[in-house]
Amino acid sequence: MDDEKIIYILDTNILLHEPFAFLSFQEHDVVVPMTVLEELDSIKDRHKDVSRDARIAIRALEDTLVDATPEQVLAGVNLPQSGDNAPRGTLAIFNDFGLEQTAGSLSQNENDNRIINTAVHIQNTQKPRKVVLVTKDINMRLKAKGAGLAHVEDYRTDQLIDDIKFLTKGYHQFEGDFWESIKECDSETEGRTTTHYVSKSSVPISYINEYLIDDTEHFAGKVTGYDDERVSILDLGRERLMSKNAWGIHPKNIYQGMAMDALLDPTIDLVVLTGPAGCGKTLLALASALEQVVERGLYDKVIVTRSTPEIAESIGFLPGTEEEKMAPWLAAITDSLEVLHKQDENMNGSLNYIMDKANIQFKSVNFMRGRSIQNAFVILDECQNLTASQLKTIITRCGEGTKIVCSGNLAQIDSNYLSALTSGLTYIVERFKDFPGSTTINLNGVVRSRLASFAEENL
Known part of the structure; x- marks a missing residue:
């Protein structure tokens, strides 16, 4: 065997996260312990999202090993080549049930321990x-x-950035005055909109x-296009951004102003x-959803959905309809509704009226697959807990005339x-950062209270 080829031992969650993950290691050798196959077998019949991934992984492994003899499966079967004359590794199944308990090894009673013991055994023998x-x-x-x-690693082949500080914020803030850094500029005005054309070298990497925005209280713009030489910037103006209004709510800082501009842009x-x-x-x-559904009539309904670890398991034991079962997890939405209507004489009456008028529907992520959502404003809350494939499932549900808002806090992953x-959430920020129909905004700054702000910074 070639000493430069690495042996990768895969845990079950890797194949559930990416069923074809064993094909991603190019010229290196991949080992799947028997315990992993056992776990996939126990998961494939559960009525959950992961059961589908387990079945796909099992079929993919079977397709690769279908013509191999038992001896070849244990020794390693060549993986498909990624290109002409490209070096290729092997896929092997390791019978970890045959491993004996040795001094210093972990107890064989737990699946995780058997997989770790397999890795240590292979490390010692290879x-x-x-x-x-x-x-x-x-x-x-x-x-x-x-x-x-x-050597222990996370699965990084689908990781788009190396450090979270490199994650696209959706805006670039210039030090000082923006116009001081611009040497040449052509401007066009049509009605109330002004577009500036500046040299690409004068604006950092832009999408x-x-x-x-800049440090002055005046300039704010948005990149609307670029080529090798020039960038076109729509002049928004700080004052215009800060005077945005949705359902009686005004931005409290420039970041909220940018977010509201994107949320209200059809x-x-x-x-x-x-x-x-x-x-x-x-x-x-x-x-923004209520403004555009009730006041402007741009959408027919508001669909609110979110995922938590508990929801991913089951919502079956709570009483009532799907909406009523979802209520405990969607308290963040009803809390926000109360804030929007706290001045009303009869707040409960207002909430019921608005939920009916805006046709607000609470849906579980579990029931989104297979749907086609037309002409709706979809709010997907707490999506830092979703995988890229779960987010893809939801975003691909959106049909004509539907707008989707994905929000989340990467510091609160459960x-x-x-x-x-x-x-x-990180995945879609990076994947959609240069898509003309999407915008990302990092709302930099806590406006809830000075207590919340201090806690966010110091705890």
């Missing part, structure tokens, strides 16, 4: 080759290190619909709102298998 356990389970990575495994189909707790993501989305770098 020296000097590098052996890497690949798992999305953070605790399992810690246990593996403690058990003596030298379609990226906002440009040409934008996807708005991604990121930022800390208390920065106004849910309130702005809901106010999933065992997601980090800020691998969250679906």
Whole structure:
């Protein structure tokens, strides 16, 4: 065997996250412990989203190993070539049930421990080759290190950035006055809109619909197009952004102003709102939804959906209809509704009237697959806990005339298998950053209260 080829041992959650993950390791060798196949087998019959991924992974493994003898499966079967004359690795199944308990090894009673023991055994028997356990389970990575495994990694092939600080914010802030850095500019005015054409070298890396602001209280613009030489910037003006209004709500800072501009723009189909707790993501989305459904009649209804670890499991034991079952998890939306109507004489009456008038529907993520949502304003809250494939499932439901708002806080991920770098929210921010029909805004600044602001910064 070639000492330069790495041996990657895959945990079950890798194949659930990406069923064809074993094909992503190019010329290196991949080992799937028998315990992983057992776990896939137990998951494939559950009535959950992951059962589909388990079945796809099992079929993909079977297609690769279908013509191999038992001896070949244990030794390693060549993986499909990625290109002409490209080196290719092998896929092997390792019978970890045959491993004996040795001094210092973890108890064989738990599946995670058997997979870790497999990795340590292969590391000891295949020296000097590098052996890497690949798992999305953070605790399992810690246990593996403690058990003596030298290399443990997360699955990074679908990771689009190396550090969360590089995540696109959706705007660029210039130091000082924007116009001082511009040497040449052509401007066109049509009605109330003015577009500036400036040299591409005078504006840093920019994307379609990226906002440009500076430290003065005057300039605000949005990139509407670019080529190799020039960038076109729509002049928005700070005052105009700060005077935006949706359902009686006005922006409290320039970041909310940019977000509200995107939320109220009918040409934008996807708005991604990121930022800390208390920065106004849910309130702005809901106010913009009510404004455009009730006042402007641009959409027929508001659909609110979100995912939490509990929802991903079941909502079956709560009484009532789907809307009533969802109510505990959608309290953030009803809280925001109360804020919007706290001045009303009869707040409960107002809430019921508005929920009926705006046709607000609470839906579970579990029931979104297979639907086609037409002419609706969709709010997907807390989507930092969703994987890229779950977000794809929801976004691909959106038909003609539908606008979707994805909001989340990457500091509040509850999933065992997601980090800020691998969250679906990070994934869509990066994938859609140069799509003409989408905008991302990082709502930088807590406006909930000075208590919330201090907690966000110091806890």
